[in-house]
Amino acid sequence: MDTSSNTPSNFIRAIIDEDLATGKHREIVTRFPPEPNGYLHIGHAKSICLNFGLAKDYEGTCHLRFDDTNPEKEEIEYINSIIEDVHWLGFDWGEHLYYASDYFEQLYGFAVELIKQGKAYVCDLSAEEIREYRGTLTKPGKNSPYRDRSVEENLDLFARMRAGEFEEGSRVLRAKIDMTSPNVVMRDPALYRIRKVEHHRTGDEWCIYPMYDFTHCLSDAIEGITHSICTLEFENNRPLYEWILDQVYPEPHPQQIEFARLNLSYTMMSKRKLLDLVNRGIVQGWDDPRMPTISGLRRRGYTPASIRDFAERIGVAKANSIVDVALLEHCVREDLNKTAPRTMAVLRPLKVVIENYPEGQVEELEAANNPQDPDAGTRKIPFAREIYIEQEDFMEDPPKKFFRLAPGREVRLRFAYFITCTDVIKDEDGNIIEIRATYDPETKGGSAPDGRKVKATLHWVAAEQSLPAEVRLYDHLFTKEDPNEGDVEENLNPNSLETLTEARVELNLATVEPGDRFQFERQGYFCVDQDSTKDKLVFNRTVALRDTWAKVQNQ
């Protein structure tokens, strides 16, 4: 039974519950079967969480299997990244790491068996001819002239295909099913093709490679997979999946179940198009923090827990849909709110000189590391006569609802003092370059003994006693909810990356390491980038805090 009470039900769980209840299976075995031809993205994460999650909840097993039957597109680099990403997401396959290429010899045996049964034949038609013979969606196909070769001849030809006697593309092994089937997939599909290409695992051992349809069902069967979960576009292939197993593999057979792949608003999910973004230099690489890849999300600062939570919340169904990226952002905020230490960083600094604060004096103030988590403790931050606040936290002529700093107005500096703006200093062009203020020594720590309140609390850093930093602000890569509509180029968001080079951060951040995550108070969640060094700190904004003031402003 389903032992997980907090995971919402879905149609796949219903099938599993039924199979367990009727005794069809005693335990379940699933698998995640990536082709190592690219990096994993958030859509794969949905599948990973589904398959590994099911195995975990039902106390079954989930295999990681590389579907490596097309040596032309596949690379070791991708295998390594996939292994890293699945692990990072928090899943473990134990000893169940498999490669379809490990089954090549067995697969060959099944093909021979099929030939012996008279259900497969070597076809000498060219690729183009095969297409012509296949017919169309509305017109039936016609039989290949090679369809009725004898078993002996087929056996001989297939062996010689393997032996490398024939040119690439000169022959294929085909299943003998039904050229008039209304399902095009069943019109004598190719099972093996000749490719004289080095395979990243089997080297030059093979020059014939099995097709997906032949490989996948048999690999599932060999591994004892009970529920073979894949995406909707394979629905048409299911009859072939079952046909192949029916011919050559003893029961019980794995059951293929299809679900709708993930689409995210403002996000591109196709591997081909993502590769294109990388190749054209539109993004910096597969792990560019704007990419929906697992490695991009990791570099952006997303947590594995937040992605797992997301995968659970979006559910599993058969209807095509586009999930609002705001849900993903909500998930990471929720996770980071509980776990990320707070710190103060001023992204666009504006100097404030506190006129009645003694020159040269520096005092240490105590700040909570995470108000959501008392166990996170406190830290000391230096306060001095000259500090920086955020440019947007001051307005000379504030509108009604603005309650941050303005001439004559008093606000709180977080964990520090109340200050009152006394003067505004501008350059020749009228730009505000400095604020003059006074502080109330009685308000040390941030509260007034007389009980008076201030409307706003600002974050700040001491001017001298702070560190310079580069901060990278990210936004959606595309301006359109569905970037697949229309031209990719035109849908690109020109402001998907804004680099701030003048930011100042707390002295406490001197020792951070790449991957460390923080909340910059009142700003958002940030993560130390891999480009960061001791001399040049670099932070990525994972996601901004919700900002109701920004909404008010936009009205």
Added chain:
RNA sequence: UGGGGGAUCGUCUAAUGGCAGGACGGAUGACUCUGACUCAUCUAGUCUAGGUUCGAAUCCUAGUCCCCCAGCCA
């Protein structure tokens, strides 16, 4: 035009003939040393038309719209 699937608040997803529920988003308010968090209230949906039934998102009939399939890719 053949075949295979799908349609429930703006979005995602439950409800398996018996009160259409949850989450995100949005709105309003409370709280607040983060305009954050939290909390409260509100918002808003069964593709259409018939039928069966005491009762239909669910069953039947007829439509409509959307997705997938004609690689020696997966």
